[in-house]
Amino acid sequence: MKRYYSYFSLFSPRKLRSFLSFGVKGYLAEIGWIEAYDKKKPIDIEGKPLPWLTYSAIDFLDERLNAQMSLFEYGSGSSTRYFASKVQHVTSVEHDQQWFEQVSKDLPKNVDLTFQIIDTDGKYCRTCLGGTYDIILIDGRDRNNCCKQAIQSLNAGGVIIFDDTERTKYNESTTFLNENGFRKLSFSGISPGFFYRKETSVFYRPNNCLGI
Secondary structure: OOOOOHHHOOOOOHHHHHHHHOOOOOOHHHOOHHHHHHHHHOOOOOEEOOOOHHHHHHHHHHOOOOOEEEEEEEEEHHHHHHHHHHOOEEEEOOOOOHHHHHHHHOOOOOEEEEEOOOOOOOOOOOOOOOOEEEEEHHHHHHHHHHHHEEEEEHHEEEEEEEEEEHHHHHHHHHHHHHHHOOOEEEEEOOOOOOOOOEEEEEEEEEOOOOOO
């Protein structure tokens, strides 16, 4: 997952650390937000990779992910390494060739990363088909179509993690999942290194793998 920090040049990390966290203390410093802002990538206080989800969603997942789970993700990056450290296997698809080559370097052995160009309602959104997963993360492109394909590749207790559900253009997916028996659990707040408020949602059915 790629994000751009050009507007961050308005503030130096030192000024932010002082203004927002009173030196080295405070919530933003404790969760590693200052470090993520400084390094311009999603990391925790120890420099370990995080997904670009809301912190509340990350906290929720940290307590529920386990080494027996399989995960598929649309959109690769720091999230790929984070989930690889938590679950048994990660399958990921990336649409950007340059980013794909960068992410591919020194990937954990339990990750399969593939490249697929964006073709709306085409091969990209159908990359998940042919496998079954406990979790499918939708955080790439063509998300509404990815969502429609994803439910076919979930196991009986599978869940969908859908990022940026505060955006109205993804209401179509929320409606679709609701019509197919999924409930929505949303986590609003900030994400690593960013100021703006966003929402990450978990869509689940009864007897799901996250124990919701």
